[in-house]
Amino acid sequence: MSKIALVTGASAGFGAAISRRLMAEGYTVVGAARRLDRLQALRAELGSGFHPLVMDVTDAASVEQGCAQVTSDFDGIDLLVNNAGLALGVAPAQDASMADWDRMIATNVLGLTRLVHTILPGMVRRNQGHIVNIGSVAGSHPYPGGNVYGATKAYVRQLSLNLRADLWGTQVRVTNIEPGLCGGTEFSVVRLGDPERAAAVYQGTDPLTADDVADAVAWVATRPARVNINTIELMPVSQAFAGLRIHRRT
Numbered sequence: 001m002s003k004i005a006l007v008t009g010a011s012a013g014f015g016a017a018i019s020r021r022l023m024a025e026g027y028t029v030v031g032a033a034r035r036l037d038r039l040q041a042l043r044a045e046l047g048s049g050f051h052p053l054v055m056d057v058t059d060a061a062s063v064e065q066g067c068a069q070v071t072s073d074f075d076g077i078d079l080l081v082n083n084a085g086l087a088l089g090v091a092p093a094q095d096a097s098m099a100d101w102d103r104m105i106a107t108n109v110l111g112l113t114r115l116v117h118t119i120l121p122g123m124v125r126r127n128q129g130h131i132v133n134i135g136s137v138a139g140s141h142p143y144p145g146g147n148v149y150g151a152t153k154a155y156v157r158q159l160s161l162n163l164r165a166d167l168w169g170t171q172v173r174v175t176n177i178e179p180g181l182c183g184g185t186e187f188s189v190v191r192l193g194d195p196e197r198a199a200a201v202y203q204g205t206d207p208l209t210a211d212d213v214a215d216a217v218a219w220v221a222t223r224p225a226r227v228n229i230n231t232i233e234l235m236p237v238s239q240a241f242a243g244l245r246i247h248r249r250t
């Protein structure tokens with residue numbers, strides 16, 4: 001029996017790459033997102049082992065129905081990849097849009113939490129399963145304009161660690177994967193709302209690819225059952241830490 005993975009945000013970027021990679025590892029993949037046409041294109045590419053699921057993680061009823069559908073179609077979920085997420089804007093906090101903050105929190109914090117709350121009890125009951133959350137270096141390393149996006153990923157980081165504390169004594173695993181600059185996805189177009197500005201983010205760099213992130217997901221998921229990888233932080237070589245800034249009076 002092949003293992004069942006539920007991958008959120010499977011219609012683009014990391015989620016599509018993770019779905020491809022997990023299928024290559026022998027998983028049956030349920031790929032969830034809002035855009036059905038994209039999921040159907042992935043189904044045409046990957047075949048009948050890929051199951052499109054329309055789900056908006058910001059909508060409680062949609063998550064409930066979607067997860068109920070998956071658990072009735074399959075025995076249980078072996079691997080949940082909480083990947084759906086987004087950043088909106090790069091304005092300093094004092095100029096940022098509350099609507100953007102609201103949507104980031106609704107998706108990256110509440111949406112992800114809702115998936116965990118719905119899927120985790122079944123994993124504990126079966127004493128088997130793995131939740132892989134997609135965090136970000138933005139959850140640990142502050143940068144100007146990162147404000148609420150970074151805060152949502154700090155939440156994902158701490159939730160992942162706290163889940164480990166609660167799951168002590170069970171065989172359920174939790175991992176937080178924290179990528180740095182990654183190109184070839186829709187992330188910066190969504191964040192900046194302009195393909196040209198988005199392309200400039202990666203100009204002259206050799207960023208991570210979605211396949212690099214999928215590789216990390218596949219690696220943590222295929223460790224022996226006794227091994228829990230708590231956190232993976234990965235960056236392109238072209239990205240590193242900046243120092244603290246000091247503002248001087250003029």
Ligand SMILES: NC(=O)c1ccc[n+]([C@@H]2O[C@H](COP(=O)([O-])OP(=O)(O)OC[C@H]3O[C@@H](n4cnc5c(N)ncnc54)[C@H](OP(=O)(O)O)[C@@H]3O)[C@@H](O)[C@H]2O)c1
Pocket residue numbers: 008009010011012013014015032033034035036038055056057058083084085086087107111134135136137178179180181182183185186187188190
């Ligand atoms: N790219 C980077 O540099 C980078 C770095 C670190 C972390 N990350 C994180 O990695 C994850 C994936 O990013 P990506 O680069 O692959 O971005 P992407 O190409 O924009 O893909 C985002 C995915 O999330 C889905 N999504 C967004 N809102 C959703 C909602 N309300 N309900 C269901 N699905 C939703 C989108 O599908 P639909 O629009 O079809 O719903 C899409 O499939 C995000 O959590 C992001 O924060 C990205």
